[in-house]
Amino acid sequence: xxxxxxxxxxxVAAGVVASGGALAAGKLVRDRxxxxxxxxxxxxxxxxxxxxxxxxxxxxxxxxxLASDRLTHSARKEIGEAIHEARKSLKRLRAVVRLARDPLGxxxxxxxxxxxxxxxxxxxxxxxxxxIREALDALTERYRDELPEGAFAGLRASLDAEAAAAxxxxxxxxxxxxxxVATLDAARHRVATWPLPEDGGWGTLAPGFERxxxxxxxxxxxxxRDPSTENLHELRKRAKDLWHAAxxxxxxxxxxxxxxxxxxxxxxxxxxxxxxxAVLLDAARERAVxxxxxxxxxxxxxxxxxxxxxxxxxxxxxxxxxxxxPRAWARRLSRALAHG
Numbered sequence: 214x215x216x217x218x219x220x221x222x223x224x225v226a227a228g229v230v231a232s233g234g235a236l237a238a239g240k241l242v243r244d245r246x247x248x249x250x251x252x253x254x255x256x257x258x259x260x261x262x263x264x265x266x267x268x269x270x271x272x273x274x275x276x277x278x279l280a281s282d283r284l285t286h287s288a289r290k291e292i293g294e295a296i297h298e299a300r301k302s303l304k305r306l307r308a309v310v311r312l313a314r315d316p317l318g319x320x321x322x323x324x325x326x327x328x329x330x331x332x333x334x335x336x337x338x339x340x341x342x343x344x345i346r347e348a349l350d351a352l353t354e355r356y357r358d359e360l361p362e363g364a365f366a367g368l369r370a371s372l373d374a375e376a377a378a379a380x381x382x383x384x385x386x387x388x389x390x391x392x393x394v395a396t397l398d399a400a401r402h403r404v405a406t407w408p409l410p411e412d413g414g415w416g417t418l419a420p421g422f423e424r425x426x427x428x429x430x431x432x433x434x435x436x437x438r439d440p441s442t443e444n445l446h447e448l449r450k451r452a453k454d455l456w457h458a459a460x461x462x463x464x465x466x467x468x469x470x471x472x473x474x475x476x477x478x479x480x481x482x483x484x485x486x487x488x489x490x491a492v493l494l495d496a497a498r499e500r501a502v503x504x505x506x507x508x509x510x511x512x513x514x515x516x517x518x519x520x521x522x523x524x525x526x527x528x529x530x531x532x533x534x535x536x537x538x539p540r541a542w543a544r545r546l547s548r549a550l551a552h553g
Contacts, residue, residue: 257305257457261464265417266409269313272461276302276309277401281394292383292390293343296336303333308457312421316409328400332393339383342376345496348489356515365512367503372496415465415550422462423543425454430535433528440524442491448531449484452477455534465549476534483527490516490523 256275259268280302283295306329314322349369353360383390410417429451436444459474494516501509 257460259415259461259464264411265313265316265413265415266407266411268415269309269409269418270404270407273306273309273404273407274401276306277397277404281397281401284390284394284397293339293380296339296383297343300333300336300340303329303336304453305457308425308454309461311425311454312418312458312461313407313409314424315420316413316417317407321407325400325403328396332396335393336383338379339376341492342372342379344489345493346372346376348486348493351486352490352493352512352515352519355519359515360511365504365508367505368497368500368508368512371500371503415462416547418462419543419547419550422458422546423539425451425458426535426542427539429455430539433531433535436531437528440528442488445484445524445527446488448527449481449488452480452484452531452534456481462546462550465546469545473534476530480527480530480534483523483530487520487523487527490520 257272259265259272263271280299283298283302307326310317310322310325310329317325346369349365349372353365429448432444432448432451436448438444456474456477459470459477463470463474494513497504497509497512504512
């Protein structure tokens with residue numbers, strides 16, 4: 214289209230462009246404001262102006278919204294990442310109801326915990342296949358100078374095929390995803406009915422924190438006596454609960470709870486790497502036909518070497534995480550929460 218030389222036409226055109234730019238800028242501002250509001254709603258932390266009941270409900274609803282939105286709005290090709298994020302939200306939710314177990318009561322706690330646990334298990338196939346492949350990649354990268362060219366290529370191809378098949382099943386089974394989203398939406402509506410004392414302060418959450426911390430110390434004692442895969446995995450779950458609980462309550466004692474949460478997170482990561490290697494070795498044994506001669510023994514040697522280092526580091530980290538006695542933490546936290 215030829216550009217008009219008429220000054221009036223040019224002025225009108227400039228106004229249209231300016232108007233369009235203003236509209237676009239206004240939409241951008243509104244979109245960003247909506248994103249900030251969404252982050253505030255879903256932030257995994259009590260705010261200083263929260264009551265315990267309102268804060269716990271907001272945090273729980275936020276995680277349920279995140280999980281549901283991930284599964285509903287992610288493109289099918291991104292379903293693996295959506296599942297990973299949804300599972301993380303479900304683990305955070307289980308930590309929330311553990312933290313609020315005393316005011317919730319055992320019946321509500323058990324029902325909600327079971328709902329989140331079962332929903333997470335329903336998402337496990339795609340993530341498990343991906344984790345095994347990632348563990349193999351990390352291990353071979355660490356010891357690449359000691360490995361022959363093309364080591365574990367058959368195992369990698371087998372794992373890739375299984376991960377792709379699991380991804381396809383979830384991507385194509387829209388009904389299963391819809392059922393899960395319906396379960397999460399129903400759970401979100403139930404949050405409003407949780408029997409939390411409306412006039413209760415943050416101190417009502419101190420017994421839940423103490424219980425989470427005490428269970429972690431108990432798991433650490435078991436892992437030190439017998440560092441089996443099962444005991445170390447139990448310690449990992451307890452450390453993850455502690456990390457999430459410290460995140461939720463951070464405003465009560467920001468410096469100490471931030472440090473505790475950071476250490477518990479690091480412990481969880483080390484123990485997670487250890488567990489992934491144990492699962493990788495089991496997967497390799499089940500797929501021995503995909504391995505070249507001698508590769509299973511080589512993989513076992515590498516896994517054992519790496520796990521030995523991870524266990525040493527994890528147990529040293531765990532001693533720092535659980536250095537205080539639970540009652541000492543409970544007293545300190547009760548005083549801090551009383552002002553929450």
